[in-house]
Amino acid sequence: MNEVKQETINKQWLYGQGWTIQEAANYLGVHRVHLNLVLSGERSSKRLMAKVVKLPHKKLELRKNIKK
Structure with a gap:
């Protein structure tokens, strides 16, 4: 029997792909x-x-440095 493991798509999965909630929302055009x-x-x-x-994998950046 062939079993396919289905990944749970949640916040931790999103972070693992390199996205914060805010960045992903902006990219996808949703709130x-x-x-x-x-x-x-x-x-x-x-x-x-x-x-x-379908979000592309990227490096996670939790805080962006703001230069003053």
């Missing part, structure tokens, strides 16, 4: 609260989850 609710399972959106899965 960060909506994305957060979808990733936490409190709201359902197959269309948004399909876009999240």
Whole structure:
């Protein structure tokens, strides 16, 4: 029997791909609260989850240095 392990797409998965909630929301053109609710399972959106899965992998930057 061939079993395919399905990854759970959540906030930790998103961080592992190098994205913060805010960066991913901006990139996908949605509000960060909506994305957060979808990733936490409190709201359902197959269309948004399909876009999240296709996000390119990048290096995670939690805080960007702001030069004054």
